[in-house]
Amino acid sequence: MNNLKQSRSRIPVLSALILLLFVVTLNAQTAKLHQVATNDCGVNGKQPFLVKGDNYTMPGGIDGSAAAKTCNFGGTVIYAFDRMDIQADYQLEVVYLSDSERQQRIIADGNEVQSPVTLEAGKEQRYKIDLPKKAFAYGQLVLIFEVLKGPNALVSELNLYSSNPRKPIPFEGEQKQALVNTQTYKIDTEVDAEEHLPVYATIPYSVPGVYNPVLSLNGTWLFNPSPKADFYTGKATDANWNPIVVPGQWSMQGFKVDSAGFGGYQTTFTLPADWKGKQVKLRFDGVSSECVVWLNGKEIGSHMGGMTAFELDATGALQQGENRLALKVRSESLADMLGSLTQYAAHQIGGITRKVTLFAVPEVHISDLRIVTDLDDRYEDADLKVYLAVTNAGKNTEKNVAARLSITGLPVVLDQSIPQLAPGETWTGWLNGKVANPRKWDNEHPHLYTMKVELGTADVTTEQIEKRFGFREVEVKGNQLLVNGKAVKLRGVCHHEAHPLTGRVLTPELEQKDVELYRAANCNFIRTSHYPPCEELLDFCDELGMFVEVEAPVCWIGHHANENWKTLNYRDSKYYPYVLQSNMETIQFYRNHPSVIFWSMANESYWNEEFAQVEVYVKKADPTRPHTFHDQAYGGFNNQGSTAPIANIHYPGPNGYKVAAESERPMIYGEYCHLNVYNRSELVTDPGVRSDWALALSPTWDNMYKTAGVLGGSIWSGIDDIFQLPDGDAVGYGPWGPIDGWRRPKPEYYDMKKIYSPIRVHTEKLSPARELTVDLENRYTYTDFNELQISWKYGNEQGISFVSIEPGRTGQIRILIADPQQANELYLSFTDPRGFMADEYIIPVGKQVQNELPELAPAATQLKKSNDKYRITGKNFTCEVDRTTGQILSLRQDKEEILNGGPWLMALPLNGGGCYPNHNANTPLFNDICTEWKVSEIEATKAGDDVVISVKGSYKEFEGGYQLHINAGGKLSVTYSFDALADVNPRQWGLVFEAPASFDKTFWRRDGLWSVYPEDHISRPVGEADLFYSGLPSHIDPRVEPTWSWSLDYNELGSNDFRSTRRNIWYAGLVAPSGSKVTAASNGQQHWRSWLEKDRIRFLVADFVTAGNEMFLNSYYAPFRKPLKAGDTIGGTITLRVE
Structure with missing residues (x-):
């Protein structure tokens, strides 16, 4: 056994920091099961499913069967089975024979399928384990034998039984190698998230001596779908260069680029003369999805990631007067694959898809600003904490740099001195202050303040920035999410950026309209599926009042919806530097928006050790907000035991609330009550099908509202996903929104408005009387009914009623009528304090006549x-x-x-269809x-x-x-x-x-x-x-x-x-x-x-x-x-x- 003990020096003991998620039932019966795999561990040729582990044979002094005396050992031993039947039942039979006492367990894709077991020296131990379906939910079973105490882990025999006689197959090639390289759940908790956070300098409000420090580069550029390799060195002169609108997708403007190729962009701009001596930053809010950037023929940077912003230092490549900016852009990249961007949209979304900004800052400038508002236990007073970074990009040491922070409308002034700042040095620190009872930001009262930060030396201001923000605090307590101390219930929709003519590119005006439309439909929450939004969307959410979940541009990693994973291993660590990068870029760019109440790490992806490591960075990058991960919190599909503070479930069905009620975490229905779309022939034949959707949403929302563990949900989806390509083709998933691509309300929009309404009128009918009493329920979170305008009309009488009903309470309004006999219905309308009509009702009064048809007199026939x-x-x-x-x-x-x-x-x-992006303008009638x-x-x-x-x-x-x-x-x-x-x-x-x-x-x-x-x-x-x-x-x-x-x-x-x-x-x-x-x-x-x-x-x-x-x-x-x-x-x- 010396070889086995000596191996400790070269195979490290792995420790796992995961929760106990499932306890298996031991000694289950195999009478109805078929043996589908066998492994005599430690014997070459008889262990086909072995991925990682060394062979060993016990010495003669150890008693046991011949099969048990051979084993695999190591810090971890890994066995992997492919082509599992996710509908079948499986049982694992495992035999251990150890030469010394040790303790170990079995992990399957993050789930503990055998809790820690102690192996006694010289004793053959046999276990039968019923495998939970989540252990092989994706048709793969990866068993990791992990040592907890003792020299290392071992296993002697491994047999698999199934209710389906079909035999699994071993992992091979890249799949197998990826598992060998995986350090399963050895999560490093002592990470430095700051090292991975990108730098986004705060765009200045003013720079003394500069007329305007900001220059938009949006507009008409030149584009070539297959440029020469050195196109960035000169002007675009040949016939293949044509005008293109930026921001914009090239495919929506009639250009075709090879899926593996790069398209070329060029534009020119004139550098303002008063920017001389300043540092100049070039920011792209989004280039889909991989690019290299040249300025005047000099490469100044590159970026991977289509839906996140990046910033480059343009200073060294600029010249006075005219400058030439060039990019090569590829649509299908690793970022595109890991975000399923092109596949999802069913067309290339390549291009400079979001705004381009050039801005000037002084050499000593504010390079980071993070605003934190902690409220006291009564949620009244605030601790204002502002993280400030000041960078010296010049060549000289700067002394006596000073920063002053003030807030418009509040008696708050915070000063910070920086005695000395060497060239290339960045000072970071926190400015802290107490604020007595500021107006709080919540979605129903979106109070915003303007923060001013002035930077300068010797009483000379060199830079001023202004940032709107709100005082609000987000916490998870038990199975509820609190915003400013109130448990919120999220009435949400998923929001893709979609337009029939511009694809995934929206104007600020459209972003504003989307928020206004959702808000008018009584939504209080947007999930930005499946990527971060344009910055302008969040500006309007801050201003108009809308909670937001911002999702990183990571979609379907491992999920069968992305067909790449049929041949690739989603656990391979090479994919996760981008996952980390995109999450860090998302958090850093949007962190100061009060509307953002939690982050999403990914959509419908398979949790694994790599995601668990990324999660550590997410927590440290922003400890002021929780996050979620869009998998399945329960059930047999895509339930890998993720540990995000907010649990997630997609399409839980009508009884999902019963499971959520028992959840220890707040549970969000990440997607639910999917609108009709795949029954395509039914929809083109009978639009009335759309109105039936309310029959699903109405009882579902009522149960969600009444269940504390349900945080809320986001309806799938918010806008039709149909793209009208210039060649006449129409592509996309289809008309799955309550508003269409042109932003016209569809039938479901009003149903959503009524069902999500925070105002409930429980009086169904009235009798004529001089005083009409109406029962009301207040489902707002923060708004008393005394803030609403309640208007009524009865015949030729009308008026305004006032009543105080606190959030979550019921009450009554009483309306005095002069002539009760003049009408047979009472009309009520409720106007939200933010200025839109939240709801309206008609209550019948007295006898109602439904069928107004007169009788037909019979005639001789x-x-x-x-x-x-x-x-x-x-x-x-x-x-x-x-x-x-x-x-x-x-x-x-x-x-x-x-x-x-x-x-x-x-x-x-009934006539339905599958979940595919196969919208067809010529869908047949039925x-x-x-x-x-x-x-x-x-x-x-x-x-x-x-x-x-x-x-x-x-x-x-x-x-x-x-x-x-x-x-x-x-x-x-x-x-x-x-x-x-x-x-x-x-x-x-x-x-x-x-x-x-x-x-x-x-x-x-x-x-x-x-x-x-x-x-x-x-x-x-x-x-x-x-x-x-x-x-x-x-x-x-x-x-x-x-x-x-x-x-x-x-x-x-x-x-x-x-x-x-x-x-x-x-x-x-x-x-x-x-x-x-x-x-x-x-x-x-x-x-x-x-x-x-x-x-x-x-x-x-x-x-x-x-x-x-x-x-x-x-x-x-x-x-x-x-x-x-x-x-x-x-x-x-x-x-x-x-x-």
Whole structure:
């Protein structure tokens, strides 16, 4: 055993600093399991899954079986299995035989699958371990035997059993080598984050002697998609150089660059004469995603990372007068892969994608400024702590440098003297001061102060900077996140930077509009998926009031969504210097924004030892905020035991709140209630599917709000991700936002506003009275209702009501009415202190009349039969029914044809799709009626004033029949019953009829989910909609911004407004310009949909409607489904009126 003991000097003992996440059950039964892998450890050729460990055979004095006497040993021993079945059950059998006492454990991808076990000298010990699914959640199992006490770790036998007989395969090549190089969970906690934080000099407000110290280089540059290697040495003169807008993506401006190649940029600028003698910085807020920068032919720097800022010193390369700036830029780089940027957008996002700024600072200048505001235990007074860095970039030692800090509107002045600053030296220190009860910043009261810092020598100011900031403090306490001492509930959305024409490039005006739109929809939180935002977005969040989670540009590392990981090993340490860099750049650039309340290290990535090490840097880089990591905090998929202070779960389903309630950490739903997008054919056919989304969000949010452990969530997603390329292609994931790419609200926007509303009116109806009492609930975090403007209207009376209800409380308002009989509804509106209408309600007062249709008087009706049809007539009434099909050929009243087809059975199956960025502008419609109708029996008889036509027959999918009751007074009813001939899971079933194309306006009255809707919302309870709206172009150009509402958009079936399903109708119909109309009269339990079918209008009156087949929403919609088995019956009675 001497060799084994001597190995201690060359194989270090590894220690792991991870939490105990899972305790396995030992000695499980293997009766139902198949042996799928065996390893006789220590024997070459019989240990195929060994990755790391030396061989050894026990000496003769150690008793044990022959297999147990051979072993692998080392500071860590690693075995790895690929092609595991993530749905199967697995059991590990492990045998130890040790020559001396030692203690060790087994780790699987960060999870402890065997807790510490003591190995006794000379004793063969056998264990059977049921493996938790999270140990092999990605189809790979990596077992690490780790020594805790004793010389090293060992293992003698290793067998794997599974419920799936398929055998795993060993790691090979790069995968295997990466594991050998991995120092599993030996986390260094004594790191210096400052070494990895980039320098972003504070852009000055003023520099004495300089008219303007800031020069924007945004505008028109020159671009070449395949420049010569030395293009940066001279002017761009050949024909391949063309104008390009900066900031901008080259692909959105019609340029194509080889995926492995670099595009070239050039521009010129004139250096202001009064910048002479100053230090000049060149800052790029974003270049996607790898670049080299030259100034006047001299390389001044390079950068990797498409969504983070970098800063270069341009001083030494500048010349007086005109200067030439050149870049070579590659889109697909390591940064692009680790951020899944191009893959996600489904097109190259390469280019100078964010603003470019040149600015001048004095030689002795402020090179860093970090603002910290710690509040006292009562969250009233503040300790102001300002980290200041002052750099001497000159050649001379500067003495008696002084900095003075002041805050506009507060009696705060902090002075700092720096006796001496040598050339190249940077002084750093903290300026500290007490501030008595400043106004706090929170999202509902975004109070900002302006900090001024003046730098100078001998009473001469050489630089002044100004920075807006807010007094606020973020803490994690138990399973809640506190901002200024209040537990917050985050009503959020995920925000991609997306625009149809500019791609991932937005203007400041659009960034402002996004924040305003989200805020008006009662969102209080934005997650910047999956990269940091433009700086301007956070400026507006600070100013307008919005909490923000800023995410580093790291996405899908290890995740199956990024196909690179099918051949690469996500644990390989070579990928993580960039992960660290991008997190440090993110934190350093955005840290002074009060709106940012926590960081995200990555999106949907696989936690491992490298991420654990990056996390140490994140904590040290900013100890004032928590962070999260977007994996899965529970379950079998992507749950690797991450330790971020804020737990995360994506798409937890309707019961996720029950798990979060037991969480020891605050749990954020990083993504939830994904909007409809992958059921693409359903959406282009029936926009009404979008309104069903509220059926998922509403109960989910209520449960989230009421569960302390749920921090909140961010809806996926905030804006449609569709890019209209100049060549005519449309790419992206699709229309998954409550607002479209042009920033027009879609149906889900108003649903989100209502569901996220911090104002709840719990009174559902009132009786007429001189005093109306309304029950209210305040779901704000910081705002008392006495800060709102509450307006009311009742008939011709109106007024403003005042009431104090503290956050989280309930209360009442009382409204005095002079004439209670003048109206039958009370309208209430609530205006937020920040100036937008937060919510509005209509409360019914007294008896309500829903179905306002007068009764039709029956009329004498005659029946005539011929060989091919039935003819039903009466005064000014004619209806012809085909005797072969049993369907209406023509129904006329006052000589105008009103119906010319139907009834046909529709049982439209659910139609979904997979999660891919495969948006297609030519998505096929899905609107089929049942097929191959054949009549087996048909009979027409008189029944009182009516004619009754009884029809039996079969479709390919159903068999059954219907009865048509026709009266010349204008009433037609159909009672139908059909049995399914095959299994089908329908979205809608009912009967379809046809009318002439002149019936091009639909109207309705229905029960809405909300009492108030915008006038252009497709789900408004009362309204009318045109087939096509006048004033719109005959063809919608997807590259031209529309000036009309989303509901007016159209396709071959008609406008969004016309062809949307209207649920729960009291009546709905079609009307022609002449005034003739057909109306379906109902009781609030049926549903209506109309559309253009070639040269006629079809309409469906449905007895069943369920939500669409969006894969992310099916668990929410399961209670509303009615899957049919062969033999199941569907049916109902439909009543039509023609007038």
